[in-house]
Amino acid sequence: MYYVNREQISVRLAVIPDVAGAMRALSQQWRGELLQGLAQERALHLAIEIVTDVGSYIIDGFIMRDASSYEDIIDIIAEEGVFPGEVKEAVMELVKLRKPLVQDYFAWPAGELHPLTIALPDVLEQFKRSVEAYVLQELGS
Incomplete structure (x- = not known):
């Protein structure tokens, strides 16, 4: 029996x-x-935290192998079929931004629009739908 913290995922x-x-x-x-x-940096950072937090809850709840890094979280849940491959590629690229945003923020090119800011809205929405469908499929209503 699994204990998946659906409330925290939701x-x-x-x-x-x-x-x-x-x-x-x-x-x-x-412009x-x-x-x-600064708003872009915060939005990207929140997106990273959302996907890694949700991934961690899924890994823990469904008793998947332990993750050794943020990238590994994405690999594990992708391998388990939580979301399709095209989502994995974009989310992996996103997660790789964590260090530049959180640790090397002084070097972040704040005046430039990052390409992920353009691409991520649809990916994040697909991630959300995929996670919800996976949890429903595995646990039912």
């Missing part, structure tokens, strides 16, 4: 529409201003 997935919406707005209105740069 509250994290519920943030995705706001993060995706912010990324869409930034992409459409980008490279300081506040836009």
Whole structure:
């Protein structure tokens, strides 16, 4: 029997529409201003935390192998069929931004629109739908 913390997965997935919406707005209105740069960094950072937190809850709840890194979290849940391959590629690219955003923030090119800011809204929404479908398939209602 699995104990999957559906509540914690749900509250994290519920943030995705706001993060995706912010990324869409930034992409459409980008002028490279300081506040836009900071908003982009925060949106990317939140996206990273959401996918890794959700991935960790899935790994723990479904008793999958232990992850050794943020990238490994994505590999494990992708191998288990939580989401399709095209989502994995984009989410893996996202997770690799954690170190530059969190540790090397002083070198982050804040005035540039990152390509993931444009691509991620649809990917994040697909990630959300895929996780919800996986949990429902594995546990039922």
